[in-house]
Amino acid sequence: MRLSNFRYTLPKTKIADEPASPRGKCKMMVLNRRKKDIEHKVFEDIVSYFKKGDLLVLNNSRVFPAKIFGQKEKTDAKIEVFLLRVLNKEAGLWDVLVDPARKVRVGNKIYFEEDVVAEVVDNTTSRGRTIRFLNPDIDVFSLVERIGNIPLPPYFTRPPRESDKENYQTVYASETGAVVAPMAGLHFTMPILQKIQKIGVKILPITLHPSLSTFNAIEVEDVSKHKMDSEYFNIPYQTAMEINETKVNKTGRVIAVGTTTCRVLEANATVDGKIKFGRGWTDKFIYPPYQFKVTDALLTNFQQPETTLLMTVSAFAEHRLLMEAYKTALKEDYQFLAYGDAMFIH
Structure with a gap:
């Protein structure tokens, strides 16, 4: 794939400077990969897309005022x-x-x-x-x-405020070390997570501390030659065992919250779709074409053009389908990037 394949025009008016309030009330585009269709929902509707036996894997990385x-x-x-x-x-x-x-x-x-x-x-x-x-x-x-001050992304046009220390943080953040929020998880509230659990969905943590490489410009036209910075990760033993048991018994889907979670799972996947527990550093870069071994569904935000985040989502959703969805999102006034709206791909 070429860098130009991931180029689109993102007007500044489509970049959210403020988070949805309350959380869970933002828009959510639902993209069905098999049917290739789009639904327009509110984020709290995500509960209806889960089934008993599914696993929801969250990145519990916590942003510090760096x-x-x-x-x-x-x-x-x-x-x-x-x-x-x-x-x-x-x-x-x-x-x-x-x-x-x-x-x-x-x-x-x-x-x-x-x-x-x-x-x-x-x-x-x-x-x-x-x-x-x-x-x-x-x-x-x-x-x-x-x-310290919270390090808001460079595309924000305003300085950080005290409220960003809470808003630019998932409600389940516990492992301090990130300078970039795992933004797909910002939409969750504890009541939404509790509703998901009541269905019979297990919620499992991993850790990956996103670095500023998230915003690094890609300087090569052939994206396969781009190198990611290494980032620290940890997959707890219990998380790996639950995922492996679900994969072996085919009792549910593995739903990754964000590209950071997706990258950790895929970086530690075996050829038969299981994952290894443990901690270390990864520079895993996912771009089309890519055969996902663990991730069955993905929750994400709308990403910047020509970024590794967009490329990872494109590999999961199928490039042409995703770019058509982005055209629709711009037309339907979805808000983009960290404080913007959500996309659920299944």
Whole structure:
């Protein structure tokens, strides 16, 4: 597939800056792959598409307020530090982005609130740095909860607000480490999940901490040559066992909430459609054509053009059908991206 196959015009007026309120009241397009038809629903209607024996697999990754501001030693220049991921917790080492990057060099110290100090120890990219927090026994995650800002996606036209700390987070988020929300899960409420469970559907967690590579521009026309950044994942033993038992006995479907969940399942799939439990790093990139081994249905949002997220959904839905569905969504005034509407593909 070529990059140009995933190009479409997304007007800024179709990008949601605010979440649906209350959750569960957004629009939901339902795409039937076999019948190749479209239904227009409200998200809370998703309950009617589940059957006893199905498995709903959620990504329980939690977004942390990863943007903090400090002052450079001597000059007092204001520096934004975007914490991407911890490299060595005991040593206080973090992979970060800094802005303005031209002012931040190896050896510089940056001072934050609460007398916290970090030293720049390496350059990684034009804006990328490795920093070491010099305060012994500092809990950086606790620090950022107090002084940090939620890292909203770059397509947002407004600054983050305090309400985004709750809105840009799934109701079941529990494993801290993401800088990008697993956005397909933002529509769920606890009452909706409880209704799904009452049908006889098991709800199972996995973890994948989405990175900023979600928004990386693809710079090659042949998409097969694009390389994803590695992201941390964890598949609990119980989740793997439930999925494998369901696959062997053919008692229900595996329904993935979001492309992050889908990628973890497929990255750890065996040839016979089972999955392996455990934790590690994955750079799995799914694009058409792709034979899905585990995922039977997919809940997603409407994605940006020319992104890996759109390519993964396209591989699942069938490219031509998905792009026709996107044309319909634009015509019917669906809202796109993180705070936008939902699409359920089965």
